[in-house]
Amino acid sequence: MQLAAGGGLAAMAAGLALGLDALAWAGTALAAAGIVALGVRAARLRRRVAHDEALLTGALEGLGSGQLVTDAIGGAVFVNSAFRTLVDAAPGEAPLQALERQLGSDPDSLSEFTRVRERARAGIPAAAELTVLREGRNPEWRRVQAQPIAAFPGAVHWRVEDITARRELEHVMLREQAKLVDFMDHAPVGFFSVDQDGVFLFVNATLAKWLGCTPRDLVDAGRTLHDVLAGPPRNAKPYDLFDGGGAEQRGELAMRGLQGRRFQASAAQTVVVSDDGRTVHTRSVIRDLTPEREWQEALRLSEQRFQRFFEDAPVGIALLNESGVLSECNHAFLALIGAEGPQVIGRPFADLIEPKEREMVAERLTSVVRGHDPEAPLEVRMTAGRDLVVQLYARRLGGVGSEGGAGLILHFIDMTERKNLEAQFAQSQKMQAVGQLAGGVAHDFNNLLTAMIGFCDLLLLRHKPGDQSFSDIMQIKQNANRAANLVRQLLAFSRQQTLQPRILNVTDVLAELSNLLRRLIGENIELRMLHGRDLGLIKVDQNQLEQVIINLVVNARDAMPGGGKLTVATSNYTVTTPERREHEIIPAGEYVSIDVIDTGHGIPKENLQRIFEPFFSTKEVGSGTGLGLSTVYGIVRQTGGFIFVDSAPGEGAKFSILLPRHQGESRPVETEPRERRGSDLTGSGTILLVEDEDAVRVFSARALRNKGYQVVEAKNGEAAMQLLTTEGAKVDLMITDVVMPQMDGPTLARNVRKMRPDMKVIFISGYAEDRFKDELDGGDNAAHFLPKPFSLKQLASKVKEVIKG
Numbered sequence: 005m006q007l008a009a010g011g012g013l014a015a016m017a018a019g020l021a022l023g024l025d026a027l028a029w030a031g032t033a034l035a036a037a038g039i040v041a042l043g044v045r046a047a048r049l050r051r052r053v054a055h056d057e058a059l060l061t062g063a064l065e066g067l068g069s070g071q072l073v074t075d076a077i078g079g080a081v082f083v084n085s086a087f088r089t090l091v092d093a094a095p096g097e098a099p100l101q102a103l104e105r106q107l108g109s110d111p112d113s114l115s116e117f118t119r120v121r122e123r124a125r126a127g128i129p130a131a132a133e134l135t136v137l138r139e140g141r142n143p144e145w146r147r148v149q150a151q152p153i154a155a156f157p158g159a160v161h162w163r164v165e166d167i168t169a170r171r172e173l174e175h176v177m178l179r180e181q182a183k184l185v186d187f188m189d190h191a192p193v194g195f196f197s198v199d200q201d202g203v204f205l206f207v208n209a210t211l212a213k214w215l216g217c218t219p220r221d222l223v224d225a226g227r228t229l230h231d232v233l234a235g236p237p238r239n240a241k242p243y244d245l246f247d248g249g250g251a252e253q254r255g256e257l258a259m260r261g262l263q264g265r266r267f268q269a270s271a272a273q274t275v276v277v278s279d280d281g282r283t284v285h286t287r288s289v290i291r292d293l294t295p296e297r298e299w300q301e302a303l304r305l306s307e308q309r310f311q312r313f314f315e316d317a318p319v320g321i322a323l324l325n326e327s328g329v330l331s332e333c334n335h336a337f338l339a340l341i342g343a344e345g346p347q348v349i350g351r352p353f354a355d356l357i358e359p360k361e362r363e364m365v366a367e368r369l370t371s372v373v374r375g376h377d378p379e380a381p382l383e384v385r386m387t388a389g390r391d392l393v394v395q396l397y398a399r400r401l402g403g404v405g406s407e408g409g410a411g412l413i414l415h416f417i418d419m420t421e422r423k424n425l426e427a428q429f430a431q432s433q434k435m436q437a438v439g440q441l442a443g444g445v446a447h448d449f450n451n452l453l454t455a456m457i458g459f460c461d462l463l464l465l466r467h468k469p470g471d472q473s474f475s476d477i478m479q480i481k482q483n484a485n486r487a488a489n490l491v492r493q494l495l496a497f498s499r500q501q502t503l504q505p506r507i508l509n510v511t512d513v514l515a516e517l518s519n520l521l522r523r524l525i526g527e528n529i530e531l532r533m534l535h536g537r538d539l540g541l542i543k544v545d546q547n548q549l550e551q552v553i554i555n556l557v558v559n560a561r562d563a564m565p566g567g568g569k570l571t572v573a574t575s576n577y578t579v580t581t582p583e584r585r586e587h588e589i590i591p592a593g594e595y596v597s598i599d600v601i602d603t604g605h606g607i608p609k610e611n612l613q614r615i616f617e618p619f620f621s622t623k624e625v626g627s628g629t630g631l632g633l634s635t636v637y638g639i640v641r642q643t644g645g646f647i648f649v650d651s652a653p654g655e656g657a658k659f660s661i662l663l664p665r666h667q668g669e670s671r672p673v674e675t676e677p678r679e680r681r682g683s684d685l686t687g688s689g690t691i692l693l694v695e696d697e698d699a700v701r702v703f704s705a706r707a708l709r710n711k712g713y714q715v716v717e718a719k720n721g722e723a724a725m726q727l728l729t730t731e732g733a734k735v736d737l738m739i740t741d742v743v744m745p746q747m748d749g750p751t752l753a754r755n756v757r758k759m760r761p762d763m764k765v766i767f768i769s770g771y772a773e774d775r776f777k778d779e780l781d782g783g784d785n786a787a788h789f790l791p792k793p794f795s796l797k798q799l800a801s802k803v804k805e806v807i808k809g
Contacts, residue, residue: 076158124150202242320416450770458703461796528567540665563604721747
């Protein structure tokens, strides 16, 4: 068409030039036809371009990503709605400027966008993933691509995509991947993989740490599996862990770290062969057994310690399951009940309790199993073939049954000895209380008996043996003397009698007594006297010691009505450290032992604790006073000794006396008799008599006056002091009671001696002289003592002895 138009124009020009009209018109027609054809073609072309432009615009507009085409000066040639939406373009705002403004909230993103734009202007494609920060919203991500347009210098095709969802997904995937890597690296087991040459392909951090290195030290350095095995397998592939290899390998082996550390490990490995059979890799897991072995050893030691504590505990321990059956116990418990393990393990615990107490114990233990704390330990009697009392502590213990039920742990403390000691202490307290009571009663009786015996003596002065009243008075005096003997026994028990100790040899005393003892026991009882060699001396009242031996021998005789054997044995006895026997503690020292042993019927256990009580007797009524053994007990204890009894029914009895060995003079000392028979008891002088008991004072005054003395009487210490201020120079001797109201005798004596240092004093009392021994030990001018009850003769004798000096 262009040729036709051009040829027509050329023909028209030639015709005009040559003047050839036909040619000019032909050329004109041909040119017009060409031009028309060209116009039609141009119109078609414009329609096609518009169509293509609309097609391209529609295609770009329909894309989800933002599309922008800019010219050389940055003007927008084309922009789709997605671009404007993604960059939040304001009306009339240039799209590229809107993108730059949006990215300006993050300096790093803005800087990166500038770099992309500069590269695009230089004709270099560029892309970047940039952050969009919005206030109050999570960050968003945009991928910005700039593609220069060929043949149009400076023109750029911009593409913007919202990649926020992808970046979040990538972040999640990276986080999970990091977790997986961390898990693999720091798992409590080691992971590794080696190839067909045994070279490490992968090692996690845990295994590397066990081997004393890092994963890179093994992987990058090309180390092999057998480099870290303490004993590499023989006849095996480089990737094998054990002899013989195989696709699946499991077992225990020793590994050696790069620093030389060796440890036992449990290994499991799977060998994976490629499809072509050329390559191999492993999936291997290693578990370090060191902590497990350490735990096992610690557990073993802990169990060993517990077992040692359990077995060697000084108290009995037993475990009961949820059914109350004894499942385990220690040696102390078995020794406590006197049984062997097989005899009690598997038995109900209730079988070991006294039947009377089983219900009570069962209720308390059930309460503990239910979670209630016991208020206090139980005191329980157990069936152990002996009288066994235990203190039982119970605690709930979980997981002892086959199904993890709750059981009990029981602790047992033997209270038998403590109970016995408590009973013995109570008995001792009772004996002491009874002794104090007996002493007080004896003192009052002594005052009465002094008056009775004294007035009988005064009556006997007027009624001689031929007198009708003589026998009546003698009966009164004899019974009074019998009463006085009972009182002396009470004082002996209460350790308040007056003793006259002498240094004696026990062998000599027994030799003197032997004939009397043989007459006492009769012919059907054999008496044996066994004297120890080199016996020590003792300091005791001989009369009282003889009384002790006689009482014990008489008791032994009564225990053998059908005859038997009686042995009296002596020996030296040394206590190196304080020794407990029954309820007494014997101090260290040297003692002389006297044993009285019979083959009689013995003493029941229930009576052993009471045999020394006053008035306790197992004999028939009228056969004894019940004061024999109590007198023995009191005399021995007042002397500083101890007495013990060992007996059982049918096995006889053994009474053992321990008396302190005298450490002073080496031979016995004889003493003067206290009273001379047939001597003249009359005298002269003035006597101050102080006594609050009227009957005693009246008798004593009359008796002394009858013997030729002048007597001044006072009812108490205050009255005596007043008399001494007026008649003190005349008084030669003061006789005073010890126990008086307000001012007692010793106080009176001290006050008198302040006035009259040379005043002679006689104390009279129903108590023992030990109570005021300090007053009696006054040197040359010491006070004297006359125990109540006393007779007229004893009073007169003592007074004459003191006055004559």
